[in-house]
Amino acid sequence: MTALQGLQIALQVLRLNPLRSFLTILGIVIGVASVVTVLAIGKGAQLQLEQQIRSIGANVLMITPGAIHQGGVRLKAGTKLTLTEGDVQAIIEQIPEIQVAAGSIAGTAQVIHESKNWNTTINGTTTGHFLVRDWQLSSGRYFSADDEAGAGKVAILGSITARELFQPGENPIGGQIRIMNVPLEVIGVLDRKGPAQDDVAFVPLTTAKLRFLGSASGINRDSVAYVITKVASDGQMAGAQTEIESLLRQRHRIPTDQEDDFKVQDPAAAMEAQQGAVRTVALLLMAIASVSLLVGGISIMNVMIVAVTERTREIGIRRALGGRMRDIRLQFLCEALVLCLIGGAIGIGGGITLSLTIARMAGWITAIDAQAIGLSVAFSAATGLIFGFYPAHQASKLNPIEALKAE
Numbered sequence: 001m002t003a004l005q006g007l008q009i010a011l012q013v014l015r016l017n018p019l020r021s022f023l024t025i026l027g028i029v030i031g032v033a034s035v036v037t038v039l040a041i042g043k044g045a046q047l048q049l050e051q052q053i054r055s056i057g058a059n060v061l062m063i064t065p066g067a068i069h070q071g072g073v074r075l076k077a078g079t080k081l082t083l084t085e086g087d088v089q090a091i092i093e094q095i096p097e098i099q100v101a102a103g104s105i106a107g108t109a110q111v112i113h114e115s116k117n118w119n120t121t122i123n124g125t126t127t128g129h130f131l132v133r134d135w136q137l138s139s140g141r142y143f144s145a146d147d148e149a150g151a152g153k154v155a156i157l158g159s160i161t162a163r164e165l166f167q168p169g170e171n172p173i174g175g176q177i178r179i180m181n182v183p184l185e186v187i188g189v190l191d192r193k194g195p196a197q198d199d200v201a202f203v204p205l206t207t208a209k210l211r212f213l214g215s216a217s218g219i220n221r222d223s224v225a226y227v228i229t230k231v232a233s234d235g236q237m238a239g240a241q242t243e244i245e246s247l248l249r250q251r252h253r254i255p256t257d258q259e260d261d262f263k264v265q266d267p268a269a270a271m272e273a274q275q276g277a278v279r280t281v282a283l284l285l286m287a288i289a290s291v292s293l294l295v296g297g298i299s300i301m302n303v304m305i306v307a308v309t310e311r312t313r314e315i316g317i318r319r320a321l322g323g324r325m326r327d328i329r330l331q332f333l334c335e336a337l338v339l340c341l342i343g344g345a346i347g348i349g350g351g352i353t354l355s356l357t358i359a360r361m362a363g364w365i366t367a368i369d370a371q372a373i374g375l376s377v378a379f380s381a382a383t384g385l386i387f388g389f390y391p392a393h394q395a396s397k398l399n400p401i402e403a404l405k406a407e
Contacts, residue, residue: 021339024303027296028343028383029350032376034292036351039372041358042282044365051194056267059234060132061241063087063227063248066263081223082261085205087251088227094247097232097240102128103224105208111201112178113165120161121200122179124208130190132230140173140188143204147187151206155179156188158198179203180212237266293379296343297387300336304391308332325396332396336388337381344380348373 065082088103104125111118123129127142138159147154155177157165166172175186184203192198209221231240241264248262352368359366 020303021342024300025296025339025343025346027292027299028340028380029296029347031290031292031294031296032344032347032380033350033354034288035286035290035379036348036368036372036376037355037358038282038285039375040351040355040366040368041364042279042285043367043369043372044359045282046279047367048365056133058134059231059237060267061229061231061237061244062265062267063229063244064263064265065225066259066261081225082252083224083227083248084222085224086222087248088224090247090251091227091229091244095240095243097236097243099230099232100128100131101227101229102126102132103205103227104129105205105223105225107212109179109212111161111165113175116165118161118164120158120164122208122212123200123202124205125202126205129202129228132228133193135193136191137188138191139171140186142188148204148206151210152204153182153184153207153211154187154204155184156190156202157186158190158200158202159192160195160198161201162186162189177201182211241266290379293383297340297383300339300384301387301391304332304336304388305394307335308391308394329392329396332392333385333388336392337384340380340384340388341377344377347380348376351376 063083065080083103085103088101091098091101102125104123106121106123108119109122111120111122126148129135130137130142137156140156142156143152143154146152157172157177162172165177166175172186172189177184177186179201184207190198190202205224229240229244231237244264245260248264249260252261254260355366355368358364
């Protein structure tokens with residue numbers, strides 16, 4: 001008997017009792033669906049983190065306010081803005097490894113254009129911000145020196161903000177928008193950086209402070225919420241970080257026995273570490289999901305053993321008509337394999353549906369690739385062969401004469 005004949009016979013046998021066949025493969029369906037869902041969500045999380053790492057820019061160091069002490073009490077990090085525009089200028093002038101740096105303040109506000117409005121992040125910064133992050137314009141221009149020095153009423157929009165405020169086909173450049181009743185001219189639209197990055201409107205730092213985000217700067221009008229810097233090369237990252245820390249401690253007059261009132265971080269390195277954690281969690285969840293495959297395999301083995309007992313006389317007749325031991329073994333192996341492959345196919349469909357549903361409800365990103373589908377098919381086939389071998393082997397060892405006597 002050939003493998004193709006074995007598969008045809010297996011399909012005929014399984015059609016005789018469809019309910020039992022479905023209940024038999026239920027464990028495989030659940031296991032494969034779980035594996036596909038976990039792989040899709042895990043892959044989506046990794047892609048999202050990779051996108052965020054790329055969107056930050058290469059060789060970027062971020063400086064944020066740290067914890068400070070006030071009246072002997074250690075306040076929460078970021079409670080007071082301890083960084084200034086003077087710090088930014090000192091970093092550029094005194095640390096040769098730094099190519100460019102930019103300070104920023106940020107808040108949220110309603111942006112209005114004619115009859116349309118959109119709530120978005122308002123970021124007050126300088127042109128250096130876009131240079132640090134390697135963020136190109138799709139149209140228009142960056143802030144000029146006059147815009148930054150004279151608190152110009154201009155704005156650069158992220159792609160999502162531009163899409164929400166302007167009609168399809170309408171050119172945003174030269175368009176008028178309002179933020180907190182302050183009229184601004186749109187002078188640029190940025191290329192896409194990712195959904196989390198593109199929902200923003202940039203204005204000159206001086207404009208943000210003087211016209212609508214000044215209160216975010218605390219007591220010192222020179223303050224900024226954070227600073228981003230671009231280091232000349234990857235090999236200079238550690239040295240640049242140490243120099244920034246030393247310079248800022250000196251400028252902030254921090255005693256040697258006191259903590260920094262700022263933090264210098266490599267956001268890309270932090271996200272890469274987070275990416276490793278995501279991979280670990282995904283593997284753990286996949287291992288847990290694979291338990292369902294094990295349970296499903298055991299269920300198939302038990303049902304096949306029962307099937308061998310029920311079909312003892314059939315096996316005896318086949319042996320009496322010239323069927324060889326390997327033919328009997330192949331027949332039962334094919335039945336187990338077909339059960340698992342059908343269960344795998346149903347599980348793949350269920351897993352894709354479940355992952356898309358979770359993504360839509362939770363707002364997550366999922367990514368279903370051929371590798372996940374191939375892995376699920378391989379798991380299903382392996383489960384059928386492994387757990388179907390013992391019943392098939394037992395069936396092939398039956399004595400033809402004793403089998404014919406079975407009732």
